[in-house]
Amino acid sequence: MFGQRGSSRSRVALAGALSVGLAFSLTACGGDSDSEGGSTDTQAASIDCAPYKAFGDLTGKTVTIYTGIVTPEDTPHKESYKPFEQCTGVTVKYEGDKAFETQILVRAKAGNPPDVAFVPQPGLLQQLVATGKAVEAPAETAANVDKWFGEDWKSYGTVDNKFYAAPLGANVKSLVWYSPKEFEEAGYTVPTTLDQLKTLTDKMVTDGKKPWCAGISSGEATGWPLTDWMEDFMLRTGGPETYDKWVKHEIPFNGPEATAALDAVGAYLKNDQYVNGGLGDVKSIASTTFQDAGLPILDGQCSLHRQASFYAANFPKETNIAKDGDIYAFYLPGKDETSKPVLGGGEFVLAFADRPEVKAFQTYLSSDVWANAKAKLSSGWVSANKGLDPNNLKNPIDQLSATILLDPNATFRFDASDLMPAAVGSNAFWKQTTAWIASGQDTKTTLDNIEKAWPQ
Amino acid sequence: MFAAILLFAAVVGVLLFIAGRFGGKRDRVVAYLYLAPVVLMLSVGLLYPGVRTIYESFFNAAGDAFIGIDNYKTIFTDSEQLVVLRNTAFWVLLTPFAATGVGMLYAILVDKAKGEAFAKALIFLPMSISFVAASVIWKFMYEYRPDQGNVKQIGLVNQIIVWLGGKPVQLLIDSPLNTFLLIAVMIWIQAGFAMTVLSAAIKAIPDDIIEAARLDGVGPWGMFRFVTLPAIRPAVIVVITTIAIGTLKVFDIVQTMTGGRFNTSVIANEFYSQSFRSANQGLGAALAVVLFVLVIPIVVYNIRQLRRSEA
Numbered sequence: 001m002f003g004q005r006g007s008s009r010s011r012v013a014l015a016g017a018l019s020v021g022l023a024f025s026l027t028a029c030g031g032d033s034d035s036e037g038g039s040t041d042t043q044a045a046s047i048d049c050a051p052y053k054a055f056g057d058l059t060g061k062t063v064t065i066y067t068g069i070v071t072p073e074d075t076p077h078k079e080s081y082k083p084f085e086q087c088t089g090v091t092v093k094y095e096g097d098k099a100f101e102t103q104i105l106v107r108a109k110a111g112n113p114p115d116v117a118f119v120p121q122p123g124l125l126q127q128l129v130a131t132g133k134a135v136e137a138p139a140e141t142a143a144n145v146d147k148w149f150g151e152d153w154k155s156y157g158t159v160d161n162k163f164y165a166a167p168l169g170a171n172v173k174s175l176v177w178y179s180p181k182e183f184e185e186a187g188y189t190v191p192t193t194l195d196q197l198k199t200l201t202d203k204m205v206t207d208g209k210k211p212w213c214a215g216i217s218s219g220e221a222t223g224w225p226l227t228d229w230m231e232d233f234m235l236r237t238g239g240p241e242t243y244d245k246w247v248k249h250e251i252p253f254n255g256p257e258a259t260a261a262l263d264a265v266g267a268y269l270k271n272d273q274y275v276n277g278g279l280g281d282v283k284s285i286a287s288t289t290f291q292d293a294g295l296p297i298l299d300g301q302c303s304l305h306r307q308a309s310f311y312a313a314n315f316p317k318e319t320n321i322a323k324d325g326d327i328y329a330f331y332l333p334g335k336d337e338t339s340k341p342v343l344g345g346g347e348f349v350l351a352f353a354d355r356p357e358v359k360a361f362q363t364y365l366s367s368d369v370w371a372n373a374k375a376k377l378s379s380g381w382v383s384a385n386k387g388l389d390p391n392n393l394k395n396p397i398d399q400l401s402a403t404i405l406l407d408p409n410a411t412f413r414f415d416a417s418d419l420m421p422a423a424v425g426s427n428a429f430w431k432q433t434t435a436w437i438a439s440g441q442d443t444k445t446t447l448d449n450i451e452k453a454w455p456q
Numbered sequence: 457m458f459a460a461i462l463l464f465a466a467v468v469g470v471l472l473f474i475a476g477r478f479g480g481k482r483d484r485v486v487a488y489l490y491l492a493p494v495v496l497m498l499s500v501g502l503l504y505p506g507v508r509t510i511y512e513s514f515f516n517a518a519g520d521a522f523i524g525i526d527n528y529k530t531i532f533t534d535s536e537q538l539v540v541l542r543n544t545a546f547w548v549l550l551t552p553f554a555a556t557g558v559g560m561l562y563a564i565l566v567d568k569a570k571g572e573a574f575a576k577a578l579i580f581l582p583m584s585i586s587f588v589a590a591s592v593i594w595k596f597m598y599e600y601r602p603d604q605g606n607v608k609q610i611g612l613v614n615q616i617i618v619w620l621g622g623k624p625v626q627l628l629i630d631s632p633l634n635t636f637l638l639i640a641v642m643i644w645i646q647a648g649f650a651m652t653v654l655s656a657a658i659k660a661i662p663d664d665i666i667e668a669a670r671l672d673g674v675g676p677w678g679m680f681r682f683v684t685l686p687a688i689r690p691a692v693i694v695v696i697t698t699i700a701i702g703t704l705k706v707f708d709i710v711q712t713m714t715g716g717r718f719n720t721s722v723i724a725n726e727f728y729s730q731s732f733r734s735a736n737q738g739l740g741a742a743l744a745v746v747l748f749v750l751v752i753p754i755v756v757y758n759i760r761q762l763r764r765s766e767a
Binding site: 102105106127130219220221222223276278279280281283284286287421422423426427431434435438439455 | 517518536600601602603607626628629631711712714715716717718729732733734735736
């Protein structure tokens with residue numbers, strides 16, 4: 001009956017429909033990448049070019065880097081390339097992208113890889129090598145790695161007995177953040193065994209505190225801090241050999257060893273008496289971002305927070321991070337005082353081109369010269385490079401991490417979730433442990449589900 | 457960018473030149489010539505990737521072994537994937553009708569009222585905010601702080617709960633409540649679009665019809681039921697289907713607010729997560745195909761409705 005005017009009305013509607021379609025498509029393309037090169041000339045006079053002579057003259061050449069390291073951590077990186085750029089004439093083009101881990105595979109598969117990528121996960125490294133686009137590390141780089149790094153670090157950059165990627169930076173995950181002031185006032189001592197840690201925790205409860213604070217929320221990556229917890233306890237309750245078998249899936253993900261490890265974590269994180277100081281109940285661990293999780297220590301609302309060395313950057317600038325300051329960290333102890341398992345991570349330099357300037361850059365990054373140059377520039381950074389002089393590190397936490405990494409008694413193990421296939425390491429493991437804390441899913445279901453996700 | 461513009465100009469120039477060489481009766485040739493670039497670009501940019509995605513959906517995670525319909529089986533049997541399908545159903549069934557309903561109610565209420573333009577601008581504003589920004593805003597709305605010591609709420613929703621004497625709730629954790637809270641964000645964004653289109657349609661209803669209905673003694677409800685609604689029906693359908701298509705593809709809100717955790721994932725988000733996070737190319741492709749298949753009926757219906765009203 002009133003249909004006659006339909007055509008003009010629906011034209012209006014169509015215009016609206018088109019514009020909303022446009023809005024949808026516009027929202028889909030966010031995220032611009034920073035491709036600013038670090039080639040401004042500074043302090044040219046003070047640089048000693050002798051160590052770079054061997055690379056020869058590479059004037060006018062360019063090396064492109066693609067990495068997940070973004071502001072503010074990218075500044076010391078760019079700065080640390082300057083001596084190399086000025087002495088060899090190479091221009092280093094740095095591209096930092098938060099979505100690196102998903103984009104690098106796409107770029108490699110599409111035949112559009114950068115010259116060099118900083119890969120933070122050996123599992124991803126293997127996938128990248130499998131694309132056939134990566135090239136083996138040059139002999140000079142391999143020689144550097146043999147000289148300056150441990151066997152295990154070299155093995156993380158090796159795929160099918162071919163050496164591809166030298167380690168770049170490293171971090172120590174087996175740390176517990178605390179307030180030295182609070183410890184002194186309350187008369188607590190830093191625990192040196194797991195039992196002592198438990199006793200300390202109970203003592204804090206008796207003193208009317210909620211000792212631990214934790215948070216695992218991290219957007220799509222929610223859950224990763226929890227996998228670190230479990231890996232740390234897997235290393236301690238099962239031992240390094242069991243840990244290796246577990247990583248390689250030689251023992252099932254849901255076996256008795258893993259069950260014991262996750263239950264040991266549950267004894268802390270699923271205990272209402274122990275968590276979640278200043279942040280809520282057990283469930284609040286799931287909704288607290290990992291960046292915020294350790295901050296209640298500053299207000300005295302919690303006393304202990306297990307998180308990696310890079311967490312130092314999350315405290316406000318004026319916080320005094322020192323052995324006798326507001327905040328410091330201790331090594332998450334082993335079963336007894338003699339065993340010293342250390343969980344950590346790091347990045348690896350994978351090249352997709354074998355031009356001379358790329359080789360020279362890889363060799364430079366794997367040298368002790370670069371490690372020390374970088375150490376002087378940055379805060380919240382360490383390397384497993386044995387040529388690194390801990391005195392060059394300014395930050396007390398970096399010095400502590402370097403001491404732990406370079407300790408001959410330490411048994412270092414790489415973050416398991418970074419070594420496992422992506423379907424487990426960056427999906428099921430994160431998701432299931434998150435459900436374990438957020439909806440009270442039991443340990444058995446959690447581990448069974450992760451085991452099920454392991455690629456056949 | 458500049459190079460692309462130059463290229464575009466060059467292509468158009470060549471086309472015009474060739475087209476100019478054909479005289480009067482060769483309309484058909486000219487038409488094909490003009491169509492050629494479109495067809496070419498659609499094939500390269502849409503057809504090939506589409507066919508390729510369907511092809512890849514029959515392969516395993518690494519894309520190197522044919523596994524038949526296993527990926528589709530996974531989508532419809534795996535407990536985690538079933539949650540994804542359930543959530544997508546919630547989104548598609550709820551968002552279009554709720555957003556259209558809110559938009560329509562608002563359009564009718566403010567129609568010819570005082571300060572109509574201002575009232576409309578208020579509800580239209582969310583439209584101009586990107587999905588990601590809207591998600592960030594609402595994440596703060598839902599933010600939770602514990603009921604401990606001197607800790608203060610920073611999220612509006614929890615603050616209201618506290619004012620009403622309740623305890624703060626971790627809104628984004630509990631499933632399926634969290635999915636509905638995410639849907640609320642989409643409704644908030646889309647209601648403005650629905651309002652704008654429907655308001656225009658309402659304004660297009662001839663005054664004499666309204667006058668006649670009034671003289672016949674029709675009340676407000678009758679006016680809506682027998683006059684307004686039938687008159688704006690085509691616009692309502694377009695609005696509902698458009699929002700439905702947009703909702704099926706929803707990705708930004710889920711990704712930004714929960715990253716698909718706590719059982720909030722939807723097909724588009726799961727597709728991204730499987731393809732790029734989990735490196736499961738086959739399952740990712742299969743999810744994309746399912747999404748594609750689900751959109752088709754809505755698009756077809758939309759086009760048919762448009763055709764009918766144009767006829």
